[in-house]
Amino acid sequence: MTVQDQSVEDAGRSVPRGVKRAAGLGAGAALLALLVALFGAGLAARGTGELRIPGAGATTVLRVAVFAALALHLGELTGVAVARGGPLPRGGALAAALTGAGACAGQIVLLAAVSGLDLTEVYGTVEGRLLLVMANAFLLAAGCVALNRPAWAVLPLAVVIGAEALRAHPEPYTPLFGAALTVVHLGAAAVWTGGLAHALRTMWLRRADPAGARRVLARYARLAGRLFAALVVTGTLSTLRRLPVDVVFSTAYGRVLIAKLLLVAVVAGLALAARARLRGGADVGGPARVELAVLVLVLLVSAILTVVPDPHWLSAR
Secondary structure, three states, X not given: OOHHHHHHHHHHHHOOHHHXXXXXXXXXXXXXXXXXXXXXXXXXXXXXXXXXXXXXXXXXXXXXXXXXXHHHHHHHHHHHHHHOOOOOOOOOHHXXXXXXXXXXXXXXXXXXXXXXXXXXXXXXXXXXXXXXXXXXXXXXXXXXXXXXXXXXXXXXXXXXXXXXXXXXXXXXXXXXXXXXXXXXXXXXXXXXXHHHHHXXXXXXXXXXXHHHHHHHHHHHHHHHHHHHHXXXXXXXXXXXXXXXXXXXXXXXXXXXXXXXXXXXXXXXXXXXXXXXXXXHOOOOHHHHHHHHHHHHHHHHHHHHHOOXXXXXXXXXX
């Protein structure tokens, strides 16, 4: 055996088995999430009689990227406030904002491809203009981070949320009310998911001070309770106005929404379990990490929900 072979073998042995297992699980989960994003809308619509949505899989992947970018950026801003000083994990807001801008630009290109329009004609459509606004707002948010003014990014990120809400509610019946519900719903979901991710990273960084790390999660938990209440209220109202009762199980929208509601119920149970363990002084890392994993699934299903057809056209048939 050569010296080079020996060094490679030693390097492989130096990686803990748990890290290898976690990396493998992460790669498998990422592949599964990609498959769900690509084929989820089509599977949900099977047997419903609804028209196939061109480019549904690619659109879902790009919208997952937008939602993830929002969550990571807003979560970092929230996490810094929750941490209240002390060591903080490395920031990822700049990468998140640039990813969001790229995903919005990708949706513009995809819209042009599936509609047979050139880019200038796409910009003349409502969806094209809103996507352009979102892409530019993400770039402004990235600029705020690059200029070392991260708090200024709140405004362009709010523009992203508002534009996405308008894009997701093009229906002629009370569109502004629906958009307002989505603004609150999407904002709360992004802060909940991204804030938890940042809180867990901060706790890991401060693991040498268990009491301090637990205080970070306790402060986040108080915020998460209010976010959950906002999600429940806005989600219920959106469901009542968008999903006719007679097509709950016979439309892709209804099926995906049921899956989302089940996942949210699981998240709520995990959050309550983590809070109970926090009050009891037990380790809360496990339930909180599982909660974050399920929240990522909620984000994925939410992206699919924005792609499947509006169910009203099948109602009362």
